Amino acid sequence: xxxxxxxxxxxxxxxxxxxxxxxxxxxxxxxxxxxxxxxxxxxxxxxxxxxxxxxxxxxxxxxxxxxxxxxxxxxxxxxxxxxxxxxxxxxxxxxxxxxxxxxxxxxxxxxxxxxxxxxxxxxxxxxxxxxxxxxxxxxxxxxxxxxxxxxxxxxxxxxxxxxxxxxxxxxxxxxxxxxxxxxxxxxxxxxxxxxxxxxxxxxxxxxxxxxxxxxxxxxxxxxxxxxxxxxxxxxxxxxxxxxxxxxxxxxxxxxxxxxxxxxxxxxxxxxxxxxxxxxxxxxxxxxxxxxxxxxxxxxxxxxxxxxxxxxxxxxxxxxxxxxxxxxxxxxxxxxxxxxxxxxxxxxxxxxxxxxxxxxxxxxxxxxxxxxxxxxxxxxxxxxxxxxxxxxxxxxxxxxxxxxxxxxxxxxxxxxxxxxxxxxxxxxxxxxxxxxxxxxxxxxxxxxxxxxxxxxxxxxxxxxxxxxxxxxxxxxxxxxxxxxxxxxxxxxxxxxxxxxxxxxxxxxxxxxxxxxxxxxxxxxxxxxxxxxxxxxxxxxxxxxxxxxxxxxxxxxxxxxxxxxxxxxxxxxxxxxxxxxxxxxxxxxxxxxxxxxxxxxxxxxxxxxxxxxxxxxxxxxxxxxxxxxxxxxxxxxxxxxxxxxxxxxxxxxxxxxxxxxxxxxxxxxxxxxxxxxxxxxxxxxxxxxxxxxxxxxxxxxxxxxxxxxxxxxxxxxxxxxxxxxxxxxxxxxxxxxxxxxxxxxxxxxxxxxxxxxxxxxxxxxxxxxxxxxxxxxxxxxxxxxxxxxxxxxxxxxxxxxxxxxxxxxxxxxxxxxxxxxxxxxxxxxxxxxxxxxxxxxxxxxxxxxxxxxxxxxxxxxxxxxxxxxxxxxxxxxxxxxxxxxxxxxxxxxxxxxxxxxxxxxxxxxx
RNA sequence: GGACGCUUAGCUCAGCUGGUUCAGAGCGCCGCCCUUACAAGGCGGAGGUCGUAGGUUCGAACCCUACAGCGUCCACCA
Numbered sequence: 001x002x003x004x005x006x007x008x009x010x011x012x013x014x015x016x017x018x019x020x021x022x023x024x025x026x027x028x029x030x031x032x033x034x035x036x037x038x039x040x041x042x043x044x045x046x047x048x049x050x051x052x053x054x055x056x057x058x059x060x061x062x063x064x065x066x067x068x069x070x071x072x073x074x075x076x077x078x079x080x081x082x083x084x085x086x087x088x089x090x091x092x093x094x095x096x097x098x099x100x101x102x103x104x105x106x107x108x109x110x111x112x113x114x115x116x117x118x119x120x121x122x123x124x125x126x127x128x129x130x131x132x133x134x135x136x137x138x139x140x141x142x143x144x145x146x147x148x149x150x151x152x153x154x155x156x157x158x159x160x161x162x163x164x165x166x167x168x169x170x171x172x173x174x175x176x177x178x179x180x181x182x183x184x185x186x187x188x189x190x191x192x193x194x195x196x197x198x199x200x201x202x203x204x205x206x207x208x209x210x211x212x213x214x215x216x217x218x219x220x221x222x223x224x225x226x227x228x229x230x231x232x233x234x235x236x237x238x239x240x241x242x243x244x245x246x247x248x249x250x251x252x253x254x255x256x257x258x259x260x261x262x263x264x265x266x267x268x269x270x271x272x273x274x275x276x277x278x279x280x281x282x283x284x285x286x287x288x289x290x291x292x293x294x295x296x297x298x299x300x301x302x303x304x305x306x307x308x309x310x311x312x313x314x315x316x317x318x319x320x321x322x323x324x325x326x327x328x329x330x331x332x333x334x335x336x337x338x339x340x341x342x343x344x345x346x347x348x349x350x351x352x353x354x355x356x357x358x359x360x361x362x363x364x365x366x367x368x369x370x371x372x373x374x375x376x377x378x379x380x381x382x383x384x385x386x387x388x389x390x391x392x393x394x395x396x397x398x399x400x401x402x403x404x405x406x407x408x409x410x411x412x413x414x415x416x417x418x419x420x421x422x423x424x425x426x427x428x429x430x431x432x433x434x435x436x437x438x439x440x441x442x443x444x445x446x447x448x449x450x451x452x453x454x455x456x457x458x459x460x461x462x463x464x465x466x467x468x469x470x471x472x473x474x475x476x477x478x479x480x481x482x483x484x485x486x487x488x489x490x491x492x493x494x495x496x497x498x499x500x501x502x503x504x505x506x507x508x509x510x511x512x513x514x515x516x517x518x519x520x521x522x523x524x525x526x527x528x529x530x531x532x533x534x535x536x537x538x539x540x541x542x543x544x545x546x547x548x549x550x551x552x553x554x555x556x557x558x559x560x561x562x563x564x565x566x567x568x569x570x571x572x573x574x575x576x577x578x579x580x581x582x583x584x585x586x587x588x589x590x591x592x593x594x595x596x597x598x599x600x601x602x603x604x605x606x607x608x609x610x611x612x613x614x615x616x617x618x619x620x621x622x623x624x625x626x627x628x629x630x631x632x633x634x635x636x637x638x639x640x641x642x643x644x645x646x647x648x649x650x651x652x653x654x655x656x657x658x659x660x661x662x663x664x665x666x667x668x669x670x671x672x673x674x675x676x677x678x679x680x681x682x683x684x685x686x687x688x689x690x691x692x693x694x695x696x697x698x699x700x701x702x703x704x705x706x707x708x709x710x711x712x713x714x715x716x717x718x719x720x721x722x723x724x725x726x727x728x729x730x731x732x733x734x735x736x737x738x739x740x741x742x743x744x745x746x747x748x749x750x751x752x753x754x755x756x757x758x759x760x761x762x763x764x765x766x767x768x769x770x771x772x773x774x775x776x777x778x779x780x781x782x783x784x785x786x787x788x789x790x791x792x793x794x795x796x797x798x799x800x801x802x803x804x805x806x807x808x809x810x811x812x813x814x815x816x817x818x819x820x821x822x823x824x825x826x827x828x829x830x831x832x833x834x835x836x837x838x839x840x841x842x843x844x845x846x847x848x849x850x851x852x853x854x855x856x857x858x859x860x861x862x863x864x865x866x867x868x869x870x871x872x873x874x875x876x877x878x879x880x881x882x883x884x885x886x887x888x889x890x891x892x893x894x895x896x897x898x899x900x901x902x903x904x905x906x907x908x
Numbered sequence: 909g910g911a912c913g914c915u916u917a918g919c920u921c922a923g924c925u926g927g928u929u930c931a932g933a934g935c936g937c938c939g940c941c942c943u944u945a946c947a948a949g950g951c952g953g954a955g956g957u958c959g960u961a962g963g964u965u966c967g968a969a970c971c972c973u974a975c976a977g978c979g980u981c982c983a984c985c986a
Contacts, residue, residue: 657924660924764952767952777941777950876966
């Protein structure tokens with residue numbers, strides 16, 4: 001688009017898709033193994049294949065993209081691997097739901113057909129989120145896109161299962177697991193959400209055989225008495241000692257229950273007597289094993305009562321049964337009482353169904369042996385968490401780690417690579433056959449009649465391999481050697497256990513066999529970790545502080561937001577609002593911050609390009625060299641500010657302070673560059689300098705703008721590229737791979753900053769006088785100045801042009817001696833007195849108030865300084881330069897006060 | 909029950925290692941301005957005892973302790 005057609009208002013829709021297509025088609029995001037170049041690798045936390053883009057993703061992916069683009073421009077071989085997760089339960093759910101709408105269920109189809117359908121479904125609707133990410137501008141290496149059920153990744157899953165099995169770390173066991181009756185599968189402890197719930201505590205009376213005594217137990221889940229196989233008391237409990245060894249009679253069922261003793265029982269809870277139901281409570285299960293009690297499972301997989309229950313309850317839903325049973329117990333005189341009681345109830349975190357502790361055969365991973373190295377590397381700071389406090393959470397979890405239930409009773413996922421001999425010819429045939437690929441026959445009896453385990457693996461069993469499997473593991477690939485360990489993981493803290501911790505374990509265990517980039521086996525922890533830094537993003541909440549969720553309907557659709565404000569605006573806003581480790585309260589309107597900023601940048605470019613056109617013409621510009629001739633204060637100052645901004649931006653990103661980096665950009669571009677520098681440059685464009693000089697000024701301004709756009713690019717890739725291409729002729733080059741500016745300390749100059757600061761304050765003082773006295777902006781005024789130390793008159797002269805333009809001063813007079821205009825409005829800046837003669841315009845009262853306010857502000861400062869200096873301890877203990885500085889400050893403030901008081905006296 | 913985080917202007921939040929005119933920004937509000945980049949803008953202004961109470965220190969928004977309110981995570985006694 002020719003410069004002359006630059007719109008007055010930035011329109012992102014004109015720009016974004018066009019650039020994304022170009023970047024992608026030119027392969028600018030593709031990373032390859034490049035010896036001699038340092039890699040910078042990021043793996044995306046793979047979103048659910050069913051997922052659509054949410055604000056949470058926007059925050060995550062924006063942060064990753066900022067880091068990746070920044071590193072790419074810094075010269076790293078930046079590799080950002082995208083992909084999706086098959087998300088077993090969630091995806092199966094979604095497909096079953098759509099089946100349900102046709103009045104069918106998965107059992108109608110059968111396993112094979114159903115799985116086929118899910119694959120088909122994935123082809124059609126899956127991976128939406130991947131397309132949406134492009135709208136956000138993420139610079140993922142799409143050639144490397146992976147899916148957790150890809151062939152290669154599935155191979156990795158089987159390999160890991162077999163290796164762990166061979167090492168004795170995978171085992172099969174009957175355990176109480178968290179059973180979701182809705183999904184009809186076990187879920188891991190971490191997938192259970194515990195919610196405090198109002199319920200009842202029921203006291204139930206059991207008769208004691210051969211005795212007039214009774215055993216009263218308390219329970220929140222009375223229906224489970226049907227599975228009771230004992231009653232238990234604490235051996236130290238004097239009340240019940242004599243009952244131990246006797247037999248209680250289970251009401252309704254009539255089963256005989258031994259009364260046993262165990263330290264586990266809390267004597268102070270309820271009656272101090274507990275019913276034991278080994279098949280339906282994890283603690284009872286352990287107790288049952290210890291005392292060799294039978295396990296009676298009374299539920300089927302949907303938590304309806306099974307044939308182990310008395311006939312009248314068989315087939316009932318668990319809660320229905322509870323009601324009926326209470327009625328029956330009451331009728332039989334077995335219900336002693338019930339109390340309101342708040343207890344914790346576990347729910348399935350995906351469907352909210354109350355989880356049932358359920359006895360079943362499951363596969364587990366022994367975690368303790370894997371945990372030790374994972375703890376060590378974090379403890380030793382090889383893997384660093386940002387913010388740091390998550391380290392404690394991580395350590396705490398690992399130190400109390402429990403075995404991981406990895407089997408799921410669903411159909412969508414990696415089927416467990418275990419087969420069973422169906423013929424059972426020899427006794428050894430009972431052994432499960434664990435193999436990387438389907439075995440042809442039973443190794444013991446040779447039959448081909450084999451049956452694969454029905455279960456699939458927990459989704460996280462593939463996710464925990466992500467930083468390896470996406471790079472080719474278990475094969476020893478160049479990619480794996482070069483790009484693993486990855487550098488930064490950006491993820492939400494709620495999956496620190498599910499995912500982050502397990503990735504550390506997996507990488508450390510399974511990368512041992514893969515050489516590092518140097519070609520030798522990996523030995524040290526530094527080479528075995530999956531990533532060096534973990535950035536935990538904030539949680540996005542709505543403006544009322546509620547978590548964004550589909551059910552609340554409070555999560556804006558990011559695509560709508562992008563359509564309305566632009567991707568750059570959304571990215572900037574989110575980055576700007578996201579302090580490290582703090583929640584973000586987001587509302588769509590906040591994107592105005594980013595949109596306005598984009599518009600500001602756009603118009604700065606528009607202004608400079610318009611002037612370039614006018615002064616230099618259409619010919620393409622070369623901004624590779626900074627014109628250093630005739631630098632004035634403004635030039636030196638903006639160069640100083642620019643280089644500070646570069647430094648600050650880099651420092652902020654090095655420390656993962658994304659919001660601070662964004663603020664650096666905002667402040668530099670808006671406040672320094674636009675508000676001051678561009679305004680000052682105008683004095684030259686419109687002044688009486690030669691066309692050559694003006695041309696140099698515009699080239700210089702564009703040179704600085706070029707650097708600003710490079711700085712901006714990681715955060716706002718689209719607008720920066722669009723403008724950058726127009727600033728100069730770039731040939732084939734894109735900003736995506738342009739060099740990131742390096743801070744040049746030569747230009748950072750405190751003296752220049754100070755001088756400019758003085759000028760700015762003078763200008764602000766005059767503006768303040770104008771504003772407070774309601775002087776029309778169009779009215780020219782004169783200013784009289786008495787310099788602080790008499791010196792610097794020439795210096796001041798050189799600023800004069802700034803004043804003329806920025807505060808519309810037609811006449812500046814340097815005062816010597818004690819003369820002053822009157823009536824006048826006045827101010828003191830760093831000891832320099834400023835007078836604006838205002839014949840007939842000064843409102844004496846308001847002028848007095850202005851001066852008094854300033855005096856009292858200064859007086860407060862003087863007071864606090866004098867208090868400090870008056871304290872002998874201060875001058876003794878505080879560092880010399882601090883004391884000296886305070887003394888100096890006090891002196892200056894007092895001098896200013898005196899001058900202001902002089903002006904005040906003049907008023908009357 | 910345990911751990912962690914937050915509390916600063918009307919709103920949303922910065923403030924990294926205690927000392928720079930440290931009490932800030934954006935929005936909102938008030939006043940002036942369509943000044944040839946931008947009204948999605950410019951200029952000026954009003955607004956806060958930094959949750960409460962102690963403590964450490966020459967000096968505290970910042971460090972320590974307790975408390976209150978809000979929030980998150982973990983564990984769990986039936």
